[in-house]
Amino acid sequence: MSIAVSADIKPSRLLFVIMAGACLSVALVGSLACLLVPLHLSFAIRSLLGLACLLAAAVALFQVLRSRKTIWLHISATGQIRVVEHLVRGNARAKPQVVKAGVAKLLAGTTIWPGMLFLRLRLESGKTRTIPILADSVSADTFRALSVACRWLISHNTAKTRMLEK
Template sequence: MSIAVSAIVKPSRILAAMMLAMASLTSTVGILIGLGAIGEMVFLLRLAISASILILSFFGFYHGMQRRKPIQLDISGIGQVRVAERSIIVSSCRESKRTHVAPYGEEVRLLPGSTLWPLMLLLQFEDANGRRITVPILRDSVSQDGFRALSVACRWITANEVRSKANH
């Protein structure tokens, strides 16, 4: 398989900042409800709602941060896509980073629900087992040329799928 586009998608700092802002705003609402500044409720109900909001806000932020890993995307000239999760190994002696990549990754197909915007790609893939993988790609995740190449390749794949469905 000759690879037409190959890119390493790093976790986006912009997306992390947006997730932190969302968790902070949600936590603020939870605190305001707990202090009685928002709404008029019985103390125990107010406390339960406030605690639930704070726990869910923390869980959402933590869960989002845990899933941030570099991903290798390889798209062939005929539209085959391979996704490989990269793991960064930091050696404590020299503080050097080595990257380990699965040899080939897994072959996936791009789903029609993927979002292809000029400043963001939200790619949804499905593997042979039916497992869905979502890869958010913002401008700071890859180089400018890499973002453009991925965008063009994904648009080409979706256009060819539409053409092939129309012919059948």
């Protein structure tokens, strides 16, 4: 059985809606902080608390928008993972602009659920990156193939680690 898989992982709309909802909730709490916080605090402290919540929500929403990139993930038959981030500017027929590319290793904290994958990868630069893959990010067949390939990689990495410990 070959585990070779190539997938274009588009940013999940569902994850964006969930994160935007969370940011808006924090912003709502911040705007209501002036009214709902006990009155024994001064108006300046309540205003600062509300402003801090609004600022946190704005920064979180900016980070969510900034991290929305299309990722090309290739898992070879030998288990090597190649990650390429790319942007498509303007026209859909335009050639994608590569932002980052490199080889990665699947880490132990990877989460594989029936409708969601969180791939924890260690890039060749040494940085750890988590790539969320929801069912709306790829086609159903690609999602299934990625899930099987990641399970295979985890089981083989665990077997290698056990052999090295003995």
